[in-house]
Amino acid sequence: MSLILSVFEQGMIYAIMALGVYITYKILDFPDMTVDGSFPMGAAITAVLINKGVNPLLTLPICFVAGGVVGIITGLIHVKLKVRDLLAGIIMMTGLYSVNLRIAGKANLPFYNQPTIFENDFLSALFPSWLANYRTVIICLIITIIVKYLLDWYMSTKSGFLLRAVGDNDTLVTSLGVDKGLVRIVGLSLANALVTLSGCLYAQQQGFFDSTMGTGTAVMGLAGVIIGASLFKKFTLFKVTASVVIGMLLYKGCVALAIWVGMPASDMKLITAVLFLIILVLTSDRKKKVTVHA
């Protein structure tokens, strides 16, 4: 039972990251590796702030903004300095590793006994004791749903339309008299803001920051996006954002299942990678997505 709960908790948290990856990979057609750095950055910022006694709720908007700034930098490297998309992300990912160590001050920063958005006096009073075990998963669900609907709303605005247009056909964006580079930067910023927010939640759920916790984030996000987008292609019932969330949950479930049937926990990243490969092979739409726009 606790295994299923933890799959849902982490799945919901990672789903927010996957929504960010969805923006870059599916909408902008930009395989953004920055997420491997911006995800743990959210955790690092959160660990430091919570240890300083900052209200845990306040860490959410702070991480969101910090992630937005990181996304802008990736965008500037790609658009203004004309570095290829994949390389721009790898540069940021590598640089952020050290930045995260600087933020946290050390490679592992726990905050087990501090209040978080999942564990605080207010919540303890609010939730009856029989619900206590489900507290974290309920809060994760609420936050993920809010983020999903906010993203849906943004995608229906004029600005969101431009974002969809730039990934689809950037010539049209130029024809509309809009700087396509700027639109890309906005998209990357929003995506990394979501990823960093997800890192912030993950740290609060785990109770620590670890410098290596970002490894494989991009792969996980892509897996969630691709599972969601291909499994629910036929269903018009779900919006794409909802399928991404479900895709992420399924993926987390598969990884957990592999551990549960006896794979050692140290094989987690290998399972993550191999599962992703299997999904890529099983879904056919990867072919057209391989073309990289520099």
Next chain:
Amino acid sequence: MLELNHIHKYYNPGTVNQMCLFEDFSLRIEDGDFVSVVGSNGSGKTSMLNIICGSIDVDSGNILVNGEDITNKKDFLRHRKIGRVFQDPSKGTCPTMTIMENMSIAENKGKPFNLGRGVKKDKMEYFQSLLRPLNLGLEDKMHTKVGALSGGQRQALALLMSTMTPIEFLILDEHTAALDPKTAEIIMGLTDQIVREKKVTTIMVTHNLRYAVEYGNRLIMMHEGNAILDKSGTDKQNINADEIMRVFNKISIECGN
């Protein structure tokens, strides 16, 4: 008025593959002109459009619009006054967005793309009234993704979208070349109607000599980066396709092909 003054453009400058495209090329287009441009492949027609639109830079020379030098102006800024339709029908529309959504973003050109609603339902009638005269049935497919439409339907939509907002120039880059003859006729008729209604200065590159003769009030033939034939006014009215074909054949023979 659009002026290209002493344009020089080389491809691969400084290498053995250096190729001269334009050498001291000048052209003047008056307000309200509808210019048809013909010429063989590689004669510089599309490059000229790209230079006007800012898609490629020039090595020297300048581009003036109503006296204002726009040579170093960024492409997207120039497009605020330019409507452009490409040969490839997919370049003028967004395939994953619906007709309604595509027309909504086109209609918002020149206005800020802020957090306001992307689709305004009250515009539906207006958009449908624009689509109805095309007789392509697009007005009943407002919520269909454009990627599901045929090339001709997309091109018609692209043409409408590029002229929905006030523009000074309409740039047509072989916009009927990828279409079947019947659809090409429809698109050409629509083009002529839009140009007349909006009185927009138009430059149309085409490989169809008949269109070049039939439409517009000026005809230019490009060859090796020069306008070797430039007819306007009554000269243009009296010209026929055979005559152009003769000039065309002559230059082709000189080139050895």
